Amino acid sequence: MTLKKRIIILFLISSLLPFIFVFFISYHTIYSILTNKIQDNLQSNLRQVELSLENAIGNLNSVSEQLAFKGSIGRDLEILLTSDNAYERSQMTTQINAELNLITFTNTNVGLTMYYFQKDGLHQFENTGVKPDFDPNALPLLTEYYGITYYGPHISYDRFNNNYVLSALRKVDLPSRDDVYVYIESNFKLTESLLDNGKNPQHAYYLFLDNNRKITYSEIPDEYPLDSAFTSESPDKSRGLNKEFYWFDETSNQGWSIVSVISNADYNKEMNKWFLQTLVSSMFFLGVSVFMAWLLWKMVYRPLSNFNKEIKLMTSNKTPSVLVQTRIPEFDQLLEQFRDMKTQIWDLFVEVQHKEKRRADLEVEKLLYQINPHFLMNTLDTVHWLAVMNGQGEIDRIITSLNKLLHYNLGKLGQSSTIRDEVDALKQYLILQKVRYDFEFQVDIEVDQSLLDMPIPRFILQPLVENSLYHGFSDNGIIQVRVKAQEMIEISIQDNGSGMTQEAIAKLLHSEQMEREKVGMGIGMNYVKRMLEVYYNGKARIHIASAPGQGTSIYLSLPLSKEDTP
Structure with missing residues (x-):
């Protein structure tokens, strides 16, 4: 007993x-x-x-x-x-x-x-x-x-x-x-x-x-x-x-x-x-x-219960509770020593969490640096001046758009852009794609003017539009890009292409190898998904709605400011 x-x-x-x-x-x-x-x-x-x-x-x-x-x-x-x-x-x-x-x-x-x-x-x-x-x-x-x-x-x-x-x-x-x-x-x-x-x-x-x-x-x-x-x-x-x-x-x-x-x-x-x-x-x-x-x-049993409670909290990975004083010096001293030990363990745990988060950031940064050969931009500058000197206006226009696009997309990880810059970069990308493809397509861009200076991660819109071009697009294709302000920043990219199955959507979001095979820049939807997770700490949402023969719609919901994220 x-x-x-x-x-x-x-x-x-x-x-x-x-x-x-x-x-x-x-x-x-x-x-x-x-x-x-x-x-x-x-x-x-x-x-x-x-x-x-x-x-x-x-x-x-x-x-x-x-x-x-x-x-x-x-x-x-x-x-x-x-x-x-x-x-x-x-x-x-x-x-x-x-x-x-x-x-x-x-x-x-x-x-x-x-x-x-x-x-x-x-x-x-x-x-x-x-x-x-x-x-x-x-x-x-x-x-x-x-x-x-x-x-x-x-x-x-x-x-x-x-x-x-x-x-x-x-x-x-x-x-x-x-x-x-x-x-x-x-x-x-x-x-x-x-x-x-x-x-x-x-x-x-x-x-x-x-x-x-x-x-x-x-x-x-x-x-x-x-x-x-x-x-x-x-x-x-x-x-x-x-x-x-x-x-x-x-x-x-x-x-x-x-x-x-x-x-x-x-x-x-x-x-x-x-x-x-x-x-x-x-x-x-x-x-x-x-x-x-x-x-x-309580002079004997309660201090023992406090020890038991502290041990259970530590084993269940719960946040440390407030230290309870038993008003018995011997027991209070033991509880304080145990709490110090527990605090050190939690500090190590937090440090591991930060390291894991940094590892995720480095993985995204690694994806960015896959397309960051600086010599490429210097070479394009050389081609640009050669085209100007030889009177090749079309080549000059293409090289200029490509140079602007690369200069924007090769921005350093962690630097936020604005919706205005993102839309301008998308327009440069579309100039290049219209030259590249042998079929006609139309892109309608509609942006809420109050959102133009809103901060946003780099290189978000281009992979989504690129997805529409790579999945069953043909002549007379139409891509609609809408950026509106509601409770969150609502971005939608809709096309009238051939659409895709649910299995293809899952691979598009989660299979990195598939995107590298199809997307010329080497990164795409998986990059957008991971960048939003890192930038907004899981607060942003991405959703793809599509069916064979019915086109594809991609929806993004982003917080109005980064401070809104937890």
Whole structure:
């Protein structure tokens, strides 16, 4: 067993035993306190809901009395039903509608209100649209007394409302007819507010029981279905346990009851919360103990880990990390000596990298010096003056172009040119090629004027144009050279030649021997590719698109300045 594990285990044992003992003693004490608190809270919420529902039912009763025969609207309805005078009936209809709207407007807790004619199955003077399936007999009966019937929560018969409401049906007691009733619903927002206000942190559900203890409304119909009897074997009539649910009963003065039921899991939620808090506290103190253990083992184990980390970094060729001080002189001295050794190794590694890069530069320089015999330029100067003295104008023009071209292309490696100079050198090259080849071809050059003085490596455009001339060119050939400025310098060389296969493209880019056999200057596409890699440190891109019979397009993307390269 490692030293780290031994220290941790020792501190855990010394810390856990006292915590476990205290936890079990406090658990039984707090359990009793929280149980009484939860039960009192649920009973209080239930009582609040019961009182609110009684007030809502009382409000329905008060409004229905105004619409009965003893009220002013009820007497107007009697006149309407018994009068034979059409004008008087029209007046009564208008007056009843106005009075009914006034009552419902001033009683914001009232929803759908109307008169119901039982024998005819009709309703009249409704204050809003009524659903076509209105049937009071289908409503869940809550209680009935003194000529008025109350129904428990049900879907409203308001055509524009599908929420739960309470309702009342009162007989109007008209002298002329005994089948006329007043139907009133509570405002759906009132019913929703009553049930929501009774919600408590334990997520209780509500049941409504009629006078016979029959369920008329249930928020959990799967456990307590409608129209079933609510029974319990608990000796306490106000609370008990049934079907893994705790229930609390509150009976109204009218005889109906509202029952709050809560699952065991929700009932114990607060106790579980206390248990979690206790557990968190215990973990905190346990963490303090572990921290003390850490202070002990870090003096030995952590320095060893730092040594291990340094060794892994060195073996994985990663950049050296910041030296961590252990504040132990002996270990810090060893770590510093190890870091010095590692720094020396990295310096050697960097030196090797520079040598490899220099080797690549020398290889490119070697390619350039393959075409750098200085005596050639001197000889061309001699030929030039001979042509002038002998009146050979065409030869003089050719020699002059060749001399300019060689003077530009034989520039020293590392010296950058400009796009202006590169384009001028390309034009001199084209003069020579038009004399050399026995077929006609056209070269269109278009350069963004803002790029003319932009630095660029020497001898880039000529090998690309030379490639177009060497790969299947014939009469009436066209080469288009475009240099544009976008996010980078975009160079394109497109021809309408015979094109080439993908295998030929790969050889063109990667086979040095193939280019030396075909290109007169001895270097070509492979040189361009390697020069761009060296000059722009891999930031530049080259792409060739071609297919047999479809011409060839070469695209270069160069940074706008060498400083943009990494």
